[in-house]
Amino acid sequence: MKKVIQLSLLFFIPIFVSAQQDLSIEYANTITTNDLHEHLNILSSDTLEGRETGERGQKMAAAYIADFFKTIELEPIVVTPAGHSYLQSFKLVKRYPGETWIKTANRTYENFEDFAFTGKTSFRQLKKSKLIFVGEGRDEDYAALNVNKKNVIIYSDGRGSERKEKVLLAREHGASEVFIIQTGDEDEFQRMMKSVKWNMKPGRLEFPANPKEVDEGYFMISMPMAKEILNTSQSNLLSAINKSKQGKYTPLIKLISQEITFYASQDVEDVSTENVLGFIEGTDKKDEYIVLTAHYDHLGIDGEEVNNGADDDGSGTVAIMEIAQAFTLAKKAGHGPRRSILFMTVTGEEKGLLGSSYYVTHPALPLESTITNLNIDMIGRIDQSHEENSDYIYLIGSDKLSRELHDVSEKVNTTYTKLELDYTYNDESDPNRFYYRSDHYNFAKNNIPIIFYFNGTHPDYHKPTDTIDKIEFELLEKRARLVFHTAWEIASREDRIAVDVTPEEMELGNSN
Numbered sequence: 441m442k443k444v445i446q447l448s449l450l451f452f453i454p455i456f457v458s459a460q461q462d463l464s465i466e467y468a469n470t471i472t473t474n475d476l477h478e479h480l481n482i483l484s485s486d487t488l489e490g491r492e493t494g495e496r497g498q499k500m501a502a503a504y505i506a507d508f509f510k511t512i513e514l515e516p517i518v519v520t521p522a523g524h525s526y527l528q529s530f531k532l533v534k535r536y537p538g539e540t541w542i543k544t545a546n547r548t549y550e551n552f553e554d555f556a557f558t559g560k561t562s563f564r565q566l567k568k569s570k571l572i573f574v575g576e577g578r579d580e581d582y583a584a585l586n587v588n589k590k591n592v593i594i595y596s597d598g599r600g601s602e603r604k605e606k607v608l609l610a611r612e613h614g615a616s617e618v619f620i621i622q623t624g625d626e627d628e629f630q631r632m633m634k635s636v637k638w639n640m641k642p643g644r645l646e647f648p649a650n651p652k653e654v655d656e657g658y659f660m661i662s663m664p665m666a667k668e669i670l671n672t673s674q675s676n677l678l679s680a681i682n683k684s685k686q687g688k689y690t691p692l693i694k695l696i697s698q699e700i701t702f703y704a705s706q707d708v709e710d711v712s713t714e715n716v717l718g719f720i721e722g723t724d725k726k727d728e729y730i731v732l733t734a735h736y737d738h739l740g741i742d743g744e745e746v747n748n749g750a751d752d753d754g755s756g757t758v759a760i761m762e763i764a765q766a767f768t769l770a771k772k773a774g775h776g777p778r779r780s781i782l783f784m785t786v787t788g789e790e791k792g793l794l795g796s797s798y799y800v801t802h803p804a805l806p807l808e809s810t811i812t813n814l815n816i817d818m819i820g821r822i823d824q825s826h827e828e829n830s831d832y833i834y835l836i837g838s839d840k841l842s843r844e845l846h847d848v849s850e851k852v853n854t855t856y857t858k859l860e861l862d863y864t865y866n867d868e869s870d871p872n873r874f875y876y877r878s879d880h881y882n883f884a885k886n887n888i889p890i891i892f893y894f895n896g897t898h899p900d901y902h903k904p905t906d907t908i909d910k911i912e913f914e915l916l917e918k919r920a921r922l923v924f925h926t927a928w929e930i931a932s933r934e935d936r937i938a939v940d941v942t943p944e945e946m947e948l949g950n951s952n
């Protein structure tokens with residue numbers, strides 16, 4: 441049944457009018473290897489210092505792109521107190537774990553050596569207290585205890601998400617600080633401590649904490665340390681844990697720690713960064729929007745070496761710039777798109793898709809009227825499996841929310857660019873999970889059909905050796921033209937791209 445539907449859809453795709461076809465080709469031809477090279481030569485130069493989010497090089501790249509958007513007369517649409525801007529600025533914080541310790545009468549325990557402190561709270565004052573053992577820290581464990589404004593100690597066999605849930609529950613019951621004994625052996629504890637440390641790594645960039653959110657911070661401690669501060673024997677502690685597991689704990693065994701003092705601090709630095717947005721208004725369907733994205737941020741400098749990010753994602757950024765110019769040239773000649781198009785190069789991708797995440801929560805254009813996102817992340821190189829046939833591009837996500845988008849994309853490629861469209865990474869069972877790993881995903885989460893264009897990885901991926909001399913400019917030009925033709929078709933067709941795949945169908949389709 442499913443296959444029949446797909447086939448019949450193919451027949452309904454309108455045959456492109458030849459005049460329109462010529463125009464599409466005429467403007468696609470303005471996307472040239474020369475222009476792409478000229479932009480990439482600047483964006484991937486050492487002067488831009490690897491374009492790390494919040495750093496000088498990122499700001500220089502933003503200024504360069506915004507200046508180009510102005511030159512080609514895209515409209516600035518971000519509303520600021522100073523008028524309309526190309527820059528959508530927003531705040532992030534950079535966290536550094538600060539002085540943090542736990543002391544008993546005879547010993548000082550150090551953060552990331554003896555225990556691990558995690559959390560978003562920037563500063564905690566010195567505290568002196570006994571800890572109340574609350575067993576597993578389930579709702580019923582709190583029933584006979586008053587932990588209001590007290591510091592509690594619980595245990596967990598589980599992973600980070602379970603620990604967080606327990607912390608939130610403890611705070612619901614009024615507890616202030618939460619200490620979690622990680623049961624399991626020393627190796628396991630060391631591994632977990634390392635992963636907490638990695639998560640808290642210095643200079644981690646994230647959105648500022650919402651003051652209304654309950655703090656999820658806690659101290660994770662080992663069995664031996666718990667035994668020491670609870671002033672008890674290993675067997676006593678194990679027996680308390682076992683009784684709690686059988687639901688027999690509270691308040692049969694009273695375990696209260698010796699008095700401890702503890703201190704945890706973090707240094708937080710404010711960082712500002714910006715997405716760069718340029719807009720072209722459509723004609724008779726101008727209230728429907730297509731968003732074209734690529735991230736222009738990259739990894740910055742490692743020691744002496746600049747991560748130039750020529751492919752990642754300098755290639756996508758310069759493609760967006762050239763595609764934007766092609767559309768503005770068309771518009772000036774009276775052939776502007778029917779639907780409006782937003783060209784957006786985003787920041788913070790390498791730090792966790794932050795720029796696109798900010799955009800979808802603060803959209804410059806209504807998301808309900810945003811009909812498609814075409815996202816480019818790395819289209820200037822050839823991966824190992826295509827060394828023989830380099831005329832290819834991986835497409836990811838094109839059929840996930842809209843079969844129509846997938847069919848349009850296929851048809852455009854057959855008509856114009858004739859690249860091999862490789863869907864290897866579109867398979868849900870592919871372990872790389874690329875669908876979830878670039879900026880389009882923030883649009884897909886909002887039910888906006890997307891296509892992600894990607895050349896696959898290569899040995900220079902996320903290394904200082906991702907440089908401009910390794911970019912295949914003719915291929916980059918061809919792939920950029922494919923995105924242009926696809927955007928042109930979506931912008932000019934009669935009907936808006938339909939969201940026509942339900943999540944259930946998606947599951948079924950992917951299990952085939």
Ligand SMILES: [Zn+2]
Pocket residue numbers: 735752753789817818
């Ligand atoms: Zn990237």
